[in-house]
Amino acid sequence: RFNSEVLAFEQDAASVQVTVRDLQRENTYTVSADYLVGADGARSLVREGMGAKLEGQYGLSRNYNIVFHAPGLAQAHALGPAIMYWQINEDVPSLIGPMDRGDTWFFMPTGVPPDFRLDAEGSAALIRRATGIDLPYRALSTDEWVASRFLGDNYRDRRVFLVGDACHLHPPFGGYGMNMGVADSVDLGWKLAAVLAGWGGEALLDSYMAERRPVHQMVLDEAVANHA
Ligand SMILES: Cc1cc2nc3c(=O)[nH]c(=O)nc-3n(C[C@H](O)[C@H](O)[C@H](O)COP(=O)(O)OP(=O)(O)OC[C@H]3O[C@@H](n4cnc5c(N)ncnc54)[C@H](O)[C@@H]3O)c2cc1C
Structure with missing residues (x-):
């Protein structure tokens, strides 16, 4: 499923339904998932779909x-x-x-x-x-x-999350961008695994943004200072 593009998604209390286009076979299909993680970069469709905004300076x-x-x-x-x-x-x-x-x-x-x-x-x-x-x-x-310097105002809407450039953008001086995306995924990954394994809950999922956003804020400041 690597040559695929997410076109849209919607969620209810039980799952997320994602509409995907297979770019090779040129057909469209739907995936039903417990969670959706938008790791889709600066122009994130997932961010737009969940109603989050990047705030900052272009x-x-x-x-x-x-x-x-x-x-x-x-x-x-x-x-x-x-x-x-x-x-x-x-x-x-x-x-x-x-x-x-x-x-x-x-x-x-x-x-x-x-x-x-x-x-x-x-x-x-x-x-x-x-x-x-x-x-x-x-x-x-x-x-x-x-x-540019941009930070997402929200990284989670119920079953949908943002990681990486989808929720933070900054000048590359310092080499932080990809590193932060990897760290986001590590932080969110074990929390989703804990929920799927039955011992994690909503508060643990909420701690993803609470933990990561202050780190993003600090790194954005440093990257902008390096840029200057
Ligand atoms: C000049 C420069 C130098 C840099 N140097 C460093 C460095 O030294 N160290 C460092 O850590 N970072 C560095 N960065 C930052 C780093 O490149 C980014 O932070 C990183 O690539 C972000 O990864 P990401 O996966 O979040 O987003 P992206 O790399 O943007 O990947 C998103 C992916 O999602 C795909 N996608 C988008 N929409 C959809 C959709 N609807 N359906 C399916 N797929 C979709 C895209 O095709 C893309 O492949 C640098 C950036 C620049 C510009």
Whole structure:
């Protein structure tokens, strides 16, 4: 069921009914479940369906992520191996680093102006300017991403829950986003298991948001400070 998309859901006292579209067979079917966990990211359909809202600030900065091919770049500088290099300057403030042990790298110009657009050719020129190293760079992908700060006002409606980016979004500086989603799932996972095994109850399920939201709040503050 991995190539499936959730289209809608509704719940009653006994279960959640989820309408799912199989993207390969192009048919629609219904799943009846005890619980539904929305781990469906920033544009969460589950969040919308349960009437929760993200509150906060959109657009702290615009940034780009460029994955590129750069044979010889690892050997062309004297800084030694690292997972990430911060290029702190007024001209092209940016992050850069290897994706793996081959010649694939990422380049991330930060705080770009509103009218900033990059294509493959422009990316190669900008990497050259940022690093001062002239190599035959080849951009493999260019993606814009916007840093924002958002927190969900509710993570639970009866049998439906939110985890991960579906209920919190923040600038990636600090590397917290996926980690928090995993921790959300660990927290909620054992509580759902306890209820299904018959020894947990409603108060235990309510403790998910009570425990996780203050952590999210603290981490959002730190990520926004790192971003600044
Ligand atoms: C530049 C950048 C760098 C980052 N670096 C780090 C880092 O170093 N460390 C870290 O911990 N985090 C990092 N993050 C954050 C991290 O990427 C996210 O927090 C994480 O991917 C969120 O995971 P998620 O599963 O909650 O949501 P997502 O990764 O958005 O996954 C949601 C999934 O749900 C699917 N989906 C959506 N709607 C439906 C639907 N209706 N039906 C079925 N499926 C659906 C989507 O296709 C998607 O696959 C970074 C983010 C950015 C932008």
